[in-house]
Structure formats: structure tokens, C-alpha cells
Amino acid sequence: LYCGRLSTEKGLDLLIDALIKLWNERKDFLLLIIGKSWFNSHLENNYIKDIRTKTRDASWIIFSGYIDNKEMYKFYNISDLTIIPSRVDEAFGMVAIESIVCGTPVIASNKGGLPEIVDNNVGYLVDLSNDASEHIKSAIEETLYNDFVYAQKVEKCLEVSSSKQFDSRDYFCNFDKLINDNC
Numbered sequence: 640l641y642c643g644r645l646s647t648e649k650g651l652d653l654l655i656d657a658l659i660k661l662w663n664e665r666k667d668f669l670l671l672i673i674g675k676s677w678f679n680s681h682l683e684n685n686y687i688k689d690i691r692t693k694t695r696d697a698s699w700i701i702f703s704g705y706i707d708n709k710e711m712y713k714f715y716n717i718s719d720l721t722i723i724p725s726r727v728d729e730a731f732g733m734v735a736i737e738s739i740v741c742g743t744p745v746i747a748s749n750k751g752g753l754p755e756i757v758d759n760n761v762g763y764l765v766d767l768s769n770d771a772s773e774h775i776k777s778a779i780e781e782t783l784y785n786d787f788v789y790a791q792k793v794e795k796c797l798e799v800s801s802s803k804q805f806d807s808r809d810y811f812c813n814f815d816k817l818i819n820d821n822c
Contacts, residue, residue, distance in 0.1 A: 640718035640743070642673040642711065642734050643725075645687045650724035650748065652686075655694060656772035657724075661779060662699060668783075670700045673714060715741035720783055723747040723757075724775055726767060732756045740800045744792035746778045760795040 643649045651672065658670055676684050683691075694700045706714060715721065721738035723729075728751030735745045735756040745762035747753040754764055763778040765771070782789055 640671050640673065640714060640721045640738075641724075642706075642714070642721065643723070645672070645674050645676050645690065646684070647686050648725065648727040650726045650767070650771075651690060652693070653724045653726070653767065653771045654722050654775055655690065655700070657775035657779065658700075659697070660772060660776050662697070665784075666699070668699065668719075671703060671714065671718065672700065673703045673706050673711075675705045711737060712741055715743045718743050719789075720779065721745045722775065722779070723753060724765075724767065724771070725750050725753065727751065729753050735762075739796045742793055742797045742800060744782060744789070744796055746775065746782060761792055761799060 641651055641654055643651075645651055654670075658668075661668070676687055691702075703714075715738050718738075721734060721743050723732060723734055723745060725748045730752055732747065732751075732753045732755075735747055735753060738745050739756070739761050745757045747757045747762060747764055748767045749764040750767070757764055763782050765774040765778045767774065782792060
């Protein structure tokens with residue numbers, strides 16, 4: 640799962656490059672991309688057009704578009720991994736927290752506030768400074784394709800979630816209510 644704005648600084652192209660390499664070796668996964676250039680905007684920038692061109696023959700990639708915050712828990716719950724390949728120093732990784740709360744391990748760049756949320760217990764931090772797509776690919780292989788490691792990360796995500804008395808549905812409703820006064 641990739642969830643976020645579709646813009647250069649978010650690094651979706653790095654993830655796609657990594658997964659194209661991985662697809663050439665294994666054909667046993669799907670990538671769900673949730674997001675747009677800006678929330679529910681219908682504008683497509685050149686970055687998105689380039690991504691769509693690069694992936695036009697990749698039937699294993701699904702672009703969902705924008706999904707409302709109160710529905711996101713459903714997508715974290717059906718995903719095996721959430722990947723945050725951000726090129727910039729994220730101030731705070733909401734996607735990382737939301738994923739962990741749902742019991743889904745996170746692979747994230749080691750930028751900004753992400754290392755404060757993601758560690759080797761609940762996911763994997765990658766260095767994007769040199770051959771980023773290869774680092775992302777390796778992290779996916781080491782996490783998703785090692786049953787023991789993957790099970791430990793899922794278990795730790797669930798421990799973190801329950802220790803803070805999170806319920807993923809309530810978390811998303813409360814978050815959405817704060818933002819939009821919904822639920």
C-alpha cells in the first residue's frame with residue numbers, strides 16, 4: 640500500500656522502480672496507490688502523468704484515487720505492508736501511525752519524523768541516498784518474504800496498537816471528527 644499525495648517529494652516513483660525490479664523476479668503482489676495530487680483534486684500534474692505512463696502495462700498496480708480518512712482503516716487492514724518512500728523530511732508520519740494502529744508493518748524512508756514512529760520492530764527504515772529503489776526492494780524482500788520476520792512485525796504493531804488502547808475504527812472516526820466533524 641502507498642497512501643499519500645502523488646508528488647515528487649513523496650517518492651512514489653522510487654517505490655514503483657523498486658517494485659518493477661521485484662516484479663521481474665516474483666509476480667505475487669499488488670500495489671494499491673491511494674491518493675491524488677492534492678486530496679480530492681481532479682488535477683493531474685506532470686509527475687502523475689509520468690507515473691501513469693511508466694505503469695500503463697502494470698496490471699498489478701491499482702490507482703484508487705482519493706479515499707476519505709474515515710475509510711482508510713479498511714485499506715490498511717487488507718494490506719500486508721505500507722510503504723512511505725518520502726524524499727523529504729516528514730514533520731510527522733500520520734500514514735505510518737495509521738498503518739501501525741491497524742497492525743500493518745511500515746517500510747519508510749529514514750527522513751524527518753518517520754524514524755520516531757517506525758523502527759525495526761514495526762517496520763523497516765530505508766536510506767534513500769544511494770540507489771533508493773534497490774534499498775526499498777531489499778526492505779520489502781526482507782520484511783514481506785520472510786514469514787518469521789513479517790509475523791514478528793505484525794505482532795509488534797498489534798502490541799503497540801493495543802498498548803495505547805487504540806481501536807483502528809475509533810481512531811479513524813476520532814481523527815476524521817477532529818478534522819471534519821464527521822462520524
